[in-house]
Amino acid sequence: MSDVKLPGAFRKALDRVALWSRINSPWLVHFNSGSCNGCDIEILATLAPRWDLERFGVKLWGSPRHADVLICTGPVTRLARERLVRVYEQMPAPKFVVAVGSCGITGGVFHGCYNIVGDIGEVIPVDVYVPGCPPRPEAIIDGVVQLLTKLKPPKAKRVARAARGGGTNATSGGGGTNATSGGGGTNATFGGGGTNATSGGGGAA
Amino acid sequence: MSAPMFSRIQETLGPLAACRISTDTRMDIETSPERLLPAVTAFRALNWGFLSAITGLDTLGAAASQPGAVAPPAAGATPGASPAPSDGHVDVLYHFCQGPSIATFRVRVPREHPSVPSIGAVVPSAVLFERELSEMLGVEVAGLPKGKRQFLSDDWPQGVHPLRKDFSIEAATPVADSAPAVGSDEAPGTFIVPIGPQHPALKEPGHFEFAVDGEIVTGASVRLGYVHRGIEKGAEDRSWVQALYLVERICGICSHIHATAYTLGVEALAGMVVPPRAQAIRTIVCELERIHSHLLWLGVAAHEAGFDTLFMYSWRDRETVMDLLEQLTGNRVNYSVNLLGGVKYDIDAAAADSIRRGLDFLEGRSKHYLKIVTTDESFLRRTRNVGTISREKSERLGTVGPTARASGVTIDLRAAAPYAAYGEFPITPVVDKRCDQEARFVVRVKELFECFRLIRQILDRMPPGDLSLPAPRKVAEGEVISRVEAPRGELFYYLRSTGGVKPDRVKVRTPSLCNWAAVVNVVVGQKLADVPVILAGIDPCFSCNDRSLTLRRRGRAGSESVEAWSWEDLRAHGLRYYGGGRT
Numbered sequence: 152m153s154d155v156k157l158p159g160a161f162r163k164a165l166d167r168v169a170l171w172s173r174i175n176s177p178w179l180v181h182f183n184s185g186s187c188n189g190c191d192i193e194i195l196a197t198l199a200p201r202w203d204l205e206r207f208g209v210k211l212w213g214s215p216r217h218a219d220v221l222i223c224t225g226p227v228t229r230l231a232r233e234r235l236v237r238v239y240e241q242m243p244a245p246k247f248v249v250a251v252g253s254c255g256i257t258g259g260v261f262h263g264c265y266n267i268v269g270d271i272g273e274v275i276p277v278d279v280y281v282p283g284c285p286p287r288p289e290a291i292i293d294g295v296v297q298l299l300t301k302l303k304p305p306k307a308k309r310v311a312r313a314a315r316g317g318g319t320n321a322t323s324g325g326g327g328t329n330a331t332s333g334g335g336g337t338n339a340t341f342g343g344g345g346t347n348a349t350s351g352g353g354g355a356a
Numbered sequence: 357m358s359a360p361m362f363s364r365i366q367e368t369l370g371p372l373a374a375c376r377i378s379t380d381t382r383m384d385i386e387t388s389p390e391r392l393l394p395a396v397t398a399f400r401a402l403n404w405g406f407l408s409a410i411t412g413l414d415t416l417g418a419a420a421s422q423p424g425a426v427a428p429p430a431a432g433a434t435p436g437a438s439p440a441p442s443d444g445h446v447d448v449l450y451h452f453c454q455g456p457s458i459a460t461f462r463v464r465v466p467r468e469h470p471s472v473p474s475i476g477a478v479v480p481s482a483v484l485f486e487r488e489l490s491e492m493l494g495v496e497v498a499g500l501p502k503g504k505r506q507f508l509s510d511d512w513p514q515g516v517h518p519l520r521k522d523f524s525i526e527a528a529t530p531v532a533d534s535a536p537a538v539g540s541d542e543a544p545g546t547f548i549v550p551i552g553p554q555h556p557a558l559k560e561p562g563h564f565e566f567a568v569d570g571e572i573v574t575g576a577s578v579r580l581g582y583v584h585r586g587i588e589k590g591a592e593d594r595s596w597v598q599a600l601y602l603v604e605r606i607c608g609i610c611s612h613i614h615a616t617a618y619t620l621g622v623e624a625l626a627g628m629v630v631p632p633r634a635q636a637i638r639t640i641v642c643e644l645e646r647i648h649s650h651l652l653w654l655g656v657a658a659h660e661a662g663f664d665t666l667f668m669y670s671w672r673d674r675e676t677v678m679d680l681l682e683q684l685t686g687n688r689v690n691y692s693v694n695l696l697g698g699v700k701y702d703i704d705a706a707a708a709d710s711i712r713r714g715l716d717f718l719e720g721r722s723k724h725y726l727k728i729v730t731t732d733e734s735f736l737r738r739t740r741n742v743g744t745i746s747r748e749k750s751e752r753l754g755t756v757g758p759t760a761r762a763s764g765v766t767i768d769l770r771a772a773a774p775y776a777a778y779g780e781f782p783i784t785p786v787v788d789k790r791c792d793q794e795a796r797f798v799v800r801v802k803e804l805f806e807c808f809r810l811i812r813q814i815l816d817r818m819p820p821g822d823l824s825l826p827a828p829r830k831v832a833e834g835e836v837i838s839r840v841e842a843p844r845g846e847l848f849y850y851l852r853s854t855g856g857v858k859p860d861r862v863k864v865r866t867p868s869l870c871n872w873a874a875v876v877n878v879v880v881g882q883k884l885a886d887v888p889v890i891l892a893g894i895d896p897c898f899s900c901n902d903r904s905l906t907l908r909r910r911g912r913a914g915s916e917s918v919e920a921w922s923w924e925d926l927r928a929h930g931l932r933y934y935g936g937g938r939t
Contacts, residue, residue, distance in 0.1 A: 180554075182554050182561070183561050183582075183583070184561070184582075185582065185583050185584075185585055186583070186608070187605045187606060187607055187608040187611070187690075188607055188608035188609050189605070189608020189609075189611070189689040189690055190608065191608070192608060192609060192652060192689065193688070193689060195671070196671065196674075196675070196678070199655075199667075199668060199671035199672060199674075199675075200668050200669075200671065200672040201671075201672060201675045215554065225583070226585065228509075228581075228582060228583060228584055228585055229508075229509035229511070229512070229530070230507075230508075230509040230510075230581050230582050230584065231553070231561060231582045231583070234553050234554060234561065234582070238554050259605075260601060260602055260605050261585045261586075261587070261590065261602075261605070263590070263593070264585050264586035264587065264589065264590040265518050265523075265525050265528055265586040265589055265590075266507075266508070266509070266518075266584050266585050266586040267585055267586065284605075284690055285608060285688075285689050285690065287688065
């Protein structure tokens with residue numbers, strides 16, 4: 152999208168819609184770079200009915216080319232390293248990385264094994280670390296939420312303020328979105344954040 | 357019970373090898389590289405057992421052991437004699453197992469230029485283990501087909517073998533283009549569909565290449581090793597207790613069974629008699645883990661067949677058993693129940709009640725699932741007569757666990773060689789003779805009922821007593837083989853101690869490794885669209901499989917060798933291929 156030349160105001164509006172949709176419906180791609188499976192089954196459990204991450208608009212998707220967030224598990228093995236970088240590079244920008252599990256933070260129990268390159272942060276930039284061996288599904292949800300709140304607040308505020316210069320009342324309604332950004336990472340706040348953002352987006356449109 | 361059989365082996369192999377019966381379940385057959393192949397051929401003619409694992413040992417720097425030092429026997433593990441003293445050999449051990457009995461061929465080769473013949477011609481399943489041996493210990497296996505690296509990365513320097521005792525991590529600095537050159541054995545013009553290592557079908561990385569002719573798979577190869585972490589070497593650098601937590605993280609799905617195999621082995625080496633209550637609790641957690649693993653598999657396999665509703669239902673119900681595990685141990689995955697010498701957690705009356713309630717719920721659901729997998733018309737079209745592995749093929753390729761039992765092979769270590777509390781609380785193996793994908797569903801779901809029954813029985817007759825014994829820091833010298841029935845099949849541990857605070861060798865052979873040969877064999881001739889279902893059928897576990905392999909199997913040779921087809925050519929071929937249908 153960034154290749155196309157667009158008038159400034161239209162461009163900004165589009166960016167805001169993109170950010171709004173990204174925050175409200177992030178698509179995840181999962182890659183296991185050497186994990187024991189424990190984190191992977193917990194990520195799947197997060198998507199299964201008990202926690203049902205999809206109710207927040209989150210979707211686990213097979214192709215990195217359609218994904219916003221890369222969920223990584225495990226230490227990075229020598230063979231998986233190149234693939235991890237490749238998967239990361241295939242994702243369209245802006246892209247974010249959530250490293251799930253202790254191994255992704257330090258190499259965990261496998262630290263020092265000969266086939267381990269290191270933790271995920273040594274190979275690709277990581278935005279959120281979720282500790283635990285494995286982390287509980289609530290913790291994984293919290294990690295994703297923390298990432299989304301990180302995307303949202305001050306930056307969006309500045310964008311909104313800048314847009315307000317040539318904007319209408321409807322646009323400032325979009326600014327109202329930011330009021331919820333201070334919320335913590337609990338499920339309820341996430342749902343609430345989603346709702347408010349929707350109304351803001353509606354105003355922008 | 358196997359003594360008469362051992363004597364028969366002894367008579368048959370007499371001229372070729374020196375046989376020694378060390379305990380009533382262990383037999384050592386010492387032979388030389390030259391005589392190995394004739395000896396194994398004669399041995400196979402007896403039709404006894406299957407090749408369970410090949411272990412390579414580097415004996416450099418090992419303390420001289422007293423010949424005949426035998427660790428005391430204990431339930432579930434089969435101790436044998438210590439290896440003879442040496443300074444600098446590589447021992448190659450071929451373990452053949454039948455029920456509780458193990459016959460081990462031992463071949464000793466020098467550390468410089470070690471070489472053994474391939475027994476792949478006699479035992480097809482040996483090829484995978486031999487690849488592992490050549491890569492990890494640098495033993496040349498004469499006659500092994502050339503192939504890509506199995507689990508070491510392509511930038512791994514040549515001539516460096518991680519399981520050698522003098523290996524240092526500095527020697528393994530990445531080198532460009534060090535992978536052995538392998539010419540493609542596919543005919544030119546063959547169309548290859550690569551899948552993985554990042555792919556939506558399975559949550560773990562594995563790379564597959566399927567050669568296809570139209571929709572029909574004509575060849576398959578798999579390159580694993582993306583999850584190879586070097587755990588066997590890692591365990592040698594840790595103390596006996598630390599290694600327990602490492603092996604528990606070989607696999608997050610069957611963590612408890614890995615820890616159980618390891619602790620049973622170490623306890624047998626150390627001569628500890630674990631309190632019966634601890635063994636009973638171990639067994640309960642083993643079975644709870646089997647329930648969680650089978651429900652997980654049921655969902656994933658249904659997902660592969662396009663039946664996401666079943667995936668969602670079975671994963672919802674799986675949370676019941678996850679809650680029970682969490683209530684017992686405090687963690688949902690990697691429960692860390694085992695200690696060397698016992699268990700950490702008790703099951704009191706309240707916990708027993710909640711387990712019973714959970715099982716009642718799951719039993720009702722499992723009945724429903726059994727009905728679905730045997731009656732749902734659209735689902736049966738994806739499973740019935742798909743991926744059939746005949747009983748003969750299953751035995752020849754050395755499959756284990758539910759994959760083998762769904763082919764009519766009665767192989768279940770819980771019944772054949774009871775460990776932990778399976779002696780007092782016996783199980784009945786679930787076997788199905790239909791051999792196809794449907795049978796694999798039926799066997800696993802029926803096994804759930806056996807799990808429920810067994811857990812209730814143990815809860816009703818829970819032995820009183822202590823939970824654990826103090827474990828020694830140093831473990832007596834010797835070697836031990838510990839085999840247990842993991843959710844996916846027989847799990848094999850070989851442990852060797854030189855009397856120190858650390859293990860000298862921990863060899864793990866996981867069930868998935870045994871089943872790969874069968875799956876790569878069986879997809880040839882099937883439709884590409886059925887491949888995910890067949891792959892899921894063996895419940896492959898890549899992280900278990902951390903020792904991994906490259907398999908290439910050729911079916912029909914690529915008949916067409918046209919290099920580039922225009923759309924018209926392609927369309928004409930399609931019409932021809934599907935028998936001149938319209939469109």
